[in-house]
Each structure stands twice: as structure tokens, then as C-alpha cells.
Amino acid sequence: MILVTGATGTIGSALVGQLLARDVEVIALTRDPSTIEPRPGLTVTTEIRKADAVFLLAPPGPAGPDIDRAYLRRAVEAGAERVVKLSAIGTPDEPDPKNWHQPGEQAVRESGLAWTILRPTTFATNSLAWAADIRAGRPIPNVFGAGRQGVIDPADIAAVAAEALTTTEHGGRVYTLTGPELLSVPEQVAQLGEVLRTTLTTVDVPPTKDLFPAAIAEVALAGAKLVREGGNAIVTDDVERVLGRRPGTYRAWAEENRTRFYATS
Template identity: 50%
Template sequence: MILITGATGTVGSELSRQLIASGIPVRRMTRKALPDFVQGDFEDPVSLRKAIDGADTIFLLSAPGPWVPDHDRALVAAAIDAGVHRIVKLSAIGSTDQGMPGNWHAAGERAVRESGLAWTILRPTGFASNVLRWLPAVRTGQPIPNQTGDGQHAFIDPADVAAVAAEVLVSGAHDGRVYTLTGPALLSVPDQVAVMSDVFGLALRVVDVPLEVYAEQLRAADLDETVVSVALRGAALIRSGGERTLTNDVEQVLGRPARTFRQWIETHRTLFSST
């Protein structure tokens, strides 16, 4: 039995679909009571332990935010107490067990490593699906905002992240490994928009958004200052060319190359339709 936390999110829902399709027993955890899901709250030890009981393996995913360290530590502690055998943690590219200010995953990675359980850590790059935030601009013909200039990033199809997770959850061959999961090519926002223009047959435009303007927009959205700081640091890192990481870890695990950004766009093109 595999317990999947964050089971309604981008990766968690796709991972659930893939495992269920393979006939693997899955228990999906959410904070709210939903049909066919188990209710569990990282901040409620009793509900967390009930969600874990009977599971042999856990996929650890907590929604991003400053609460991640506490959620990860709580899950690891409950897993140890429940006799779980293996934990696979979804972290993020650039995370280390030493960590840095605003690195929400450092404490959780450390807790997983020191748990005494079998473990694997997955550090994906930004998701190709993040371009869904441009939906209103694409549908209305407005310019697409670009906070990262000509900086490049190896965006990954979240279905590939889920496929890697599915593999490492059921195989001991990946115990004790840290995989940095990237797409197959480095792309800037203008590069992404050029692909979308070609696939959609549209002349999409890009408008540069300076970081100081981006900061004002984030704060106007009433985001926690910690979240604002992390978002700005990530945008600045990509803009400066500091996030040009490419690996073949997806292919190493799955035996096939990671899917391209164009493949993701072609698969999901109907989402961008205005009709």
C-alpha cells in the first residue's frame, strides 16, 4: 500500500492515476474529506497517523510554503512510528541538506535521510504546466509577462515527475538516491512563447516585467512575505543564468528521454483555446 500525500495536486493526482492504472494499491490523502480519499492533516498527529496506518511506502508532498519543514518532519515522525518501510520525498531543484534561507525543503530532506527508512529524494525543475498561468493572456491576446528575461530553465513535464516517482516507489533499486529531474532542453520565456506561437498558430507577444514590478504584483496579491522573497529569488536566479541545470536522471530511471516542452504544449493545447 502506497500513501500519496498532496494527492489532489499536479504531481500527486497524476502519480495516483499512473499507479492505479498499474494495479498498485494506493491511498490518497487530503486535508478535506473527499470521496475515495483519506483525510489527513500534517498539523494533526492523530489524523496523520490514521492516514498512514497500514501503508508500507509514502510519497511525501506538501504544498509549497514556509510550513513545509514542519509538515515534512511531522510526516517522517509518524511514518517511523507506524513502521513504514520507504519514503519518497518530492523536493525541488537547488535544495541541499545544508539549505539556504527560504529553502523550504532542506529540513525535510534531512529528516528523510536521517529517518532510518529506505528513501529517495526527487528534485524537479519548474513544471512545463506552469505556463497555464498565462491562459488569460493567451486567450485575450495580451502580452505574456516575463519575470526572468532571457534566463533559461529546463522545464519538465509533471507527468515525467510522476512517472519517476511511480518507479522509485515500487523499486528498491533507487534507495538512497537523489535525482534532479529536468526537461531535455534549456528554454527562456521567449523560447517557450515561440513554441506556443508555433503550435497555436498565433503571434504571441512577451513583455518584460522587472523584478521590482514583480515584487509589487506579488505583494498586491496579498502573498506572505516569505513566499514573495522565495519567488523573487527564484526569478532572479533564472534571470541571471544561474539555473541552467540539465540532467539525464529521467532517462536513467525510466529508460526513455524526458518529454519536451513542445510535447507538453501539443498534448494540452485545447486548454488554451478561448472557446
Template identity: 45%
Template sequence: MILVTGATGTIGRTLLRLLTERDVPVRAMSRTPERIPAGIQVVQGDYEDPDSLRKAVDGVDAVFLVSAPGATIPRYDLALLDVAGDAGKLVKISAMKTGDFGFRATSAWHLPGEQAIQDSDREWTILRPSVFASNSLAWVPQIKAGEAIPTYYGDGGAGVVDPRDIAAVAVEALLTSDHNKQIYTLTGSEILSVADQAAHLGKLLGKSLQVIDVPSDQMRAGMLAQGMDNDAADLAVEGYEAVRSGAAAFVTDDVTRVLGRAPRTFQQWAQDHKELFG
């Protein structure tokens, strides 16, 4: 029995489908269980409620661990690990460059959980994905309104990865022991900037999509206006600036090594989700 946390999220939904297609017993944990597809065992779980977590992990053999980006990740990771019981395997979604200079925000989110998992006596695999192809869905309002797509990365590129490939790698890590004690950095096979992705989308949609650069000071002011504190805003800007400077402009062969095939391209992801862009 595999427990999938974040079961209604971008990766979780695909992971549930892939596991059920392989007839693997799976339990979905969600604060909104009504959103889980019929036929899947579901438990209402909340990282802030230890009793609900104990019910979620009761009788499971492996846990897929993911939570929404933010400063709560360390607390949530450790809360689940504290009650993990007999679960002999853990697969955690982390982030690229965790622990590296320039990525202090995501490192602060993920390093405590990564370290606790590595210090445990369980089998474990840590997945550090690059920028998700699905992040481009944030541009839908601008695309529909005919406005320029904002970029916080300038011309900086990243090895944009299809979330479906992340889920597929997670399946292999959960179902076999071949990936025990491995940290995989998951990327696509090409480096793309926001402008590159916009060009692919524009061609697909038959539109001319423009991109506008958002300077760091303007970016920071916007974060503060939305209620983010100074330190958090500084860390976020630092991460964007790292990508802008090229720190994320790399690809790995980890997806290919695990899946035995090349990663899906951004064009493939966009084509398969064209209807979401209107």
C-alpha cells in the first residue's frame, strides 16, 4: 500500500493514475477528499493534525511526500516522518539546486526533510525537479487578454521538465529498490527561457506572444505589497536572480536513466494541454 500525499496536486494526480493503472494498492491523502477520483481509497489528512496523519499512514508500506511550495514544508515533512510508522520507503519531492548558493529559499524549505529522510533507516529516494512545464499555466490570463507574459528570470533558462515525467520517475522509485538512497535532479532535455516557452506556445495557439521582463526591484515591491515579509522577499528575489544569471541552465540524464526513454519536451506538454490555454 502506497500513501500519496498532495494527491490533488500536479504530480499527485498523475501518480495516482499511474499506480492504479499498474494495479498497485494506493491511498490518497487530501484535505479535500471529494476531489479524489472514484474508486481510489482516500483519507482526509492535514499536516497540522497529527491524528489525521497517523490514520493516513496506518498500514502503508511506502509514502510519496510532497507539499505546496513555501516555508511550511520543513514542518510538514517532519510531521509526517514522525508518524511514518512501518512505512519502509519514502520518496520526497524536493527542488533543483537544494543546498546550493543562490537557492537559499528552496534549500530552507527542503533540506530539513531531506536530511531527516537520509538519517532514517528506511529506503528513500529524493527527487529534485527543475522548473515545471505546467508553470506556464500561470500565463493564461495574459495570453487570453493579449497582454505580455511577465518573466522574473530575464533571459535565464532552465531544463523545463514535464510533471508527468516526475510522476513516472516517482512510480519507479516507489515500486522498486533500484533507486534506494538516490538523489535525482529531473529536467527535460533542452534549456528554455520564458521567451522560448512563449514562442512554442504562440506557435501552437496561432498567436504572437510577447514577454516583458520584471526587474528585481519591481518584483520585490510586488511581493511586499502582497504581504510577504522583507526576509522572505529577499530570498525569493535571490532565487529568481540565480536563474536569471544561468544557474538553472542545465539538463541531466536522470529521467532517461530511470525511465529508459528521453524526457518529454515542453512542446509535447503544451500540445497535450492546449485546451487549458483557451
């Protein structure tokens, strides 16, 4: 039995589907159970319950460490044996209370449970934020300049999480998860334009604090500057080491998800 937090989100919903497809029983945690379709093998909950292993996901932002610690404490009390924490690429190993993931990573390491930490890079799904501009025929704003990143298909993150949750082979491991190739936003947009069979353009927007929601502005600005300077130009073979196959490409993700760029809800 695996408990999945963040079960209605990008990674959590993919993970729930992959675990059910393997005939693993899943408890999905959400604040609003009406948002999850009933399925065989699936239990929906608003509280952490007893499970063999827990997938720990907090939404991005400064509340992340408190949410991680609260979920983890309840998982330990409920008798979980294993935890897999979704973190982020570049999370420092040393204590950093301002970081959104480092305190949660530390709590996981100190929990007494068998643990695995996943540090993915930027998700392919982030490009769905371009959909309104694409539909309106506007250039896509780009705060990352020519900075390249190893864009990853979220389904590969979920697949690695499923392995780490259902086997004992990944205890005490920290995986930095990336796709197979480095792409800048203009390179991603060029590939997406080919997939959507339309000409797409970008407009360079040098990052400033006011571009981002206030609660996350400081971290988002630092992240954008880092990417712009080439600081997240990282590709690893961790997905292949865990799954025994290459990670999917951005182009393949875009082919599979092309209709989502034209959906209006």
C-alpha cells in the first residue's frame, strides 16, 4: 500500500496511475476528495494514513518545509516504512532554512524511515504555461535567455518514484533527474512549433522581481538568473540507471500532449 501526497498534481497524478497499472494499492491524499475519480485499488483520503511507503510532495513555495515535516511526522506515527521525497535540482546538502526543499530533505534523512530523495530539473509540463500566448499568436516571454536545461518528462519522474516506493534498492539514494538533452527556451519553442505545425517565437524578458508572485519572487528571480547564466545546464543518467531505459525527450512529450496547448480549461 502506497500513500501519495500531491496526488491531484502533475507528478502525483502520474504516479497514482503508474502504481495502479502495476496492481499496487494506492491511497491518494488531497484536500478535496471530489477532485479524484474513484478507481479500483484506489482509496482517497484527506489525512495521512497507514501505508508501507509514502510519496512526499509539498507545493512549491516557502510553506514547503512545514508541509513536508507535518506529513512526514504523521507518516512515521502511522507506521510507514519508506519515504520518497520529491525535491528539486540544486537543493543543497547542507542546512539552508530558506530553501524550499532542504529542510524537508533533512527531515526525511532524520526520520528513521528508509528514504530516497528525487531532485528533478524543470518539467516539460511547465511549457503548458505558454498555451495562452500560443493560442493568441503572441511571442512567448522568455526569462531564461539562452540558458539551457535538461527538461524532463514528468512521467519519468513518476516512474522513478514508483520504483523507489515499491522496491528496496533505492534506500539512502539521492537522484538528480533530468531528460536526455539540454534545451534553451528558444530551442524548446522551436521543437514545440514543429510539433504543433505552427511558427512560434519568443521574446527575451530579463528577469526582475516584479515578474513573479510576491511570495516566491526572491527564489524565482534567483532561479531565473541561475538558468540564464547556464547554471542549470545539467544532464544526468540517473533516470536510465533506475529505469534501465533512456528518459523521454521534450519533443516526444510535446507530441503526446499537443492537444493540451489548445484546451481552454
